[in-house]
Amino acid sequence: MNNNLLMKEPTLLVDKQKCVANIKMMKAKADKAEIVFRPHFKTHQSATVGEWFREEGVEKITVSSVRMAKYFAEHGWNDITIAFPVNILELDDINSLAEKITLNLLVETVGVARFLDSYLNADVNVFIKIDSGYHRTGIWCENVTEIETLVEEINSSERLTLLGFLTHSGQNYNAEDEKEIIANHGQALRIMSEIKAYFKEKYPNLIASIGDTPACSRVDEFYGIDEIRPGNFVFYDLQGFINGSCHDTDIAAIVACPVVAKHQERNEIIIYGGGVHLSKEFIPTGEEKLFGSLVKLDDNGWTQILAGGYLASLSQEHGVIKVNDDLFKEIDMGEQIGIIPVHSCMTVSCMPQMFSTDGEELDLMK
Amino acid sequence: MNNNLLMKEPTLLVDKQKCVANIKMMKAKADKAEIVFRPHFKTHQSATVGEWFREEGVEKITVSSVRMAKYFAEHGWNDITIAFPVNILELDDINSLAEKITLNLLVETVGVARFLDSYLNADVNVFIKIDSGYHRTGIWCENVTEIETLVEEINSSERLTLLGFLTHSGQNYNAEDEKEIIANHGQALRIMSEIKAYFKEKYPNLIASIGDTPACSRVDEFYGIDEIRPGNFVFYDLQGFINGSCHDTDIAAIVACPVVAKHQERNEIIIYGGGVHLSKEFIPTGEEKLFGSLVKLDDNGWTQILAGGYLASLSQEHGVIKVNDDLFKEIDMGEQIGIIPVHSCMTVSCMPQMFSTDGEELDLMK
Numbered sequence: 185m186n187n188n189l190l191m192k193e194p195t196l197l198v199d200k201q202k203c204v205a206n207i208k209m210m211k212a213k214a215d216k217a218e219i220v221f222r223p224h225f226k227t228h229q230s231a232t233v234g235e236w237f238r239e240e241g242v243e244k245i246t247v248s249s250v251r252m253a254k255y256f257a258e259h260g261w262n263d264i265t266i267a268f269p270v271n272i273l274e275l276d277d278i279n280s281l282a283e284k285i286t287l288n289l290l291v292e293t294v295g296v297a298r299f300l301d302s303y304l305n306a307d308v309n310v311f312i313k314i315d316s317g318y319h320r321t322g323i324w325c326e327n328v329t330e331i332e333t334l335v336e337e338i339n340s341s342e343r344l345t346l347l348g349f350l351t352h353s354g355q356n357y358n359a360e361d362e363k364e365i366i367a368n369h370g371q372a373l374r375i376m377s378e379i380k381a382y383f384k385e386k387y388p389n390l391i392a393s394i395g396d397t398p399a400c401s402r403v404d405e406f407y408g409i410d411e412i413r414p415g416n417f418v419f420y421d422l423q424g425f426i427n428g429s430c431h432d433t434d435i436a437a438i439v440a441c442p443v444v445a446k447h448q449e450r451n452e453i454i455i456y457g458g459g460v461h462l463s464k465e466f467i468p469t470g471e472e473k474l475f476g477s478l479v480k481l482d483d484n485g486w487t488q489i490l491a492g493g494y495l496a497s498l499s500q501e502h503g504v505i506k507v508n509d510d511l512f513k514e515i516d517m518g519e520q521i522g523i524i525p526v527h528s529c530m531t532v533s534c535m536p537q538m539f540s541t542d543g544e545e546l547d548l549m550k
Numbered sequence: 551m552n553n554n555l556l557m558k559e560p561t562l563l564v565d566k567q568k569c570v571a572n573i574k575m576m577k578a579k580a581d582k583a584e585i586v587f588r589p590h591f592k593t594h595q596s597a598t599v600g601e602w603f604r605e606e607g608v609e610k611i612t613v614s615s616v617r618m619a620k621y622f623a624e625h626g627w628n629d630i631t632i633a634f635p636v637n638i639l640e641l642d643d644i645n646s647l648a649e650k651i652t653l654n655l656l657v658e659t660v661g662v663a664r665f666l667d668s669y670l671n672a673d674v675n676v677f678i679k680i681d682s683g684y685h686r687t688g689i690w691c692e693n694v695t696e697i698e699t700l701v702e703e704i705n706s707s708e709r710l711t712l713l714g715f716l717t718h719s720g721q722n723y724n725a726e727d728e729k730e731i732i733a734n735h736g737q738a739l740r741i742m743s744e745i746k747a748y749f750k751e752k753y754p755n756l757i758a759s760i761g762d763t764p765a766c767s768r769v770d771e772f773y774g775i776d777e778i779r780p781g782n783f784v785f786y787d788l789q790g791f792i793n794g795s796c797h798d799t800d801i802a803a804i805v806a807c808p809v810v811a812k813h814q815e816r817n818e819i820i821i822y823g824g825g826v827h828l829s830k831e832f833i834p835t836g837e838e839k840l841f842g843s844l845v846k847l848d849d850n851g852w853t854q855i856l857a858g859g860y861l862a863s864l865s866q867e868h869g870v871i872k873v874n875d876d877l878f879k880e881i882d883m884g885e886q887i888g889i890i891p892v893h894s895c896m897t898v899s900c901m902p903q904m905f906s907t908d909g910e911e912l913d914l915m916k
Contacts, residue, residue: 321820
């Protein structure tokens with residue numbers, strides 16, 4: 185930890201070494217499978233962290249909003265997929281982006297395809313969003329006629345070039361166990377392969393894109409898939425540790441929080457660090473909720489997760505840590521305690537600034 | 551609704567008329583009880599909304615962080631209570647503030663009182679934080695010896711002036727019913743009166759400060775209390791509506807979210823509006839979760855809550871609305887649907903900008 189780093193308020197810290205190791209791991213996996221690695225940048229939302237990807241040879245990225253696409257385009261990324269249904273109210277911004285970079289959009293209705301073809305001033309690529317089991321959005325994979333109609337609509341348009349099919353197995357974040365994640369992954373491979381096969385004769389170059397961190401962290405098998413888009417793995421988090429996607433030593437982002445009160449009578453420690461810093465995400469544990477795990481800051485960043493304590497509740501600015509007697513004695517007023525967030529994407533989005541453990545401020549989209 | 555207001559992304563909207571009515575209501579209540587109205591500004595975090603309070607005669611305010619105190623001090627507020635345990639790491643900022651304004655801090659240990667007395671360069675007022683039943687922080691109200699020791703420590707210090715005792719019945723936000731809120735309020739009045747009475751002979755001018763929105767919205771009785779500090783009432787929210795603190799027509803803040811996909815087969819509508827905009831706060835409803843209620847935007851702002859639909863889940867940028875057949879037909883792609891947030895304080899904290907329904911941008915602390 186850089187001693188010049190002022191951490192008087194809750195401070196979001198990134199361990200660059202762990203982060204780069206995570207990037208190398210996922211890049212190597214994609215290279216081995218000979219597929220495109222198009223990481224999702226919504227987790228870090230940082231041009232600086234983006235450069236760490238670029239240094240590993242990454243050139244294509246995924247984002248979750250037009251705003252985020254603009255930010256990364258301004259930082260030299262010129263092949264960006266916005267993995268979110270087209271919001272027709274953002275036409276002007278989409279047009280500006282499409283004039284500058286290779287922009288890939290998600291389409292799932294003929295209406296939106298026609299809207300884009302009518303109102304775009306520049307060419308874009310599109311993926312058809314497929315629902316392969318998450319049931320959030322996309323065309324349900326069995327509705328082949330609907331998919332086919334959209335394929336033909338896009339191929340008859342002037343502005344749109346169909347790249348292929350994209351899905352997201354978001355249900356893996358709520359999976360009960362590893363078996364379920366592997367099963368979901370297998371299902372996604374099968375579905376995407378079948379859709380490609382259906383169109384292969386007429387459109388032999390269409391690709392299939394998948395990519396959630398739980399599955400991509402576990403498997404090396406991407407049969408029939410051409411591109412993966414995991415994002416969370418860059419930092420991982422408590423959710424990833426608990427669902428088995430990573431070791432706790434792979435987690436590359438924490439929030440350092442000042443200790444502001446201690447309550448011996450109930451073994452509780454109050455930190456300056458609340459829902460506005462960490463987000464209100466939690467992991468249900470029976471009657472209780474787990475809002476974060478604890479680490480100690482040290483010269484190299486932070487320790488492994490501390491036994492004997494956890495973040496038990498969050499209000500707007502306060503966090504309440506429950507600890508055993510030993511940990512209670514070890515943690516002092518005015519010290520900073522590190523919190524491993526439940527969901528790093530949400531925590532990064534809450535925080536106004538981000539620093540490396542070396543004391544470098546990392547550029548953050550705001 | 552001002553038609554010049556561009557709402558292409560999720561947009562936080564405030565109905566000034568409702569907001570001012572809420573301010574007038576609470577101010578009148580404090581005036582009637584002849585107690586000080588020191589509203590909590592953590593809900594709106596806005597200098598513009600602060601001016602609406604000033605126009606109603608408010609001069610003293612509460613905030614939840616040193617950062618927020620600095621922001622409002624820069625906007626002309628010169629009597630500010632930071633209702634959060636002193637974070638000794640922020641000494642420099644506390645000193646800067648104490649030199650400029652009447653700064654009131656919360657102290658609950660002799661250690662912190664001594665620290666402040668040793669290191670402050672200017673005088674501050676302090677409240678002793680009392681735990682009257684919430685069990686988050688403060689000295690437990692029955693520990694009279696501990697309270698007395700701290701009173702004497704503060705009174706023997708050079709820099710600190712003891713104003714009195716402060717408590718927060720945060721448990722009222724999780725109360726089962728109105729009866730419980732009223733009971734908690736009664737308990738807070740009794741506890742704070744007893745503490746004042748205990749010190750009355752020696753220190754006749756010490757005051758008692760309470761103030762959560764659920765209790766302050768319901769009662770007119772503040773026997774023994776000198777100051778109230780509610781904050782959430784300025785906007786209210788779904789939580790306040792459901793726990794009976796307000797009518798749905800009193801809710802003064804919503805997020806307008808573009809509709810980006812419709813799924814007839816499961817009566818779901820996808821909005822651009824996720825956890826990064828609304829926060830992940832929810833109201834548990836049996837097996838389901840309620841992440842927000844729906845309103846339609848209209849010429850005057852927005853309608854009452856729509857029957858037949860609700861915000862059923864949130865991911866980072868997506869929201870999933872479940873609707874009946876009628877509402878499904880009424881809501882179109884590219885339309886904005888208004889979401890009543892579960893917890894307005896958290897939503898305001900998530901959003902980068904805030905607008906009035908007249909199209910005015912309201913200054914927001916960032």
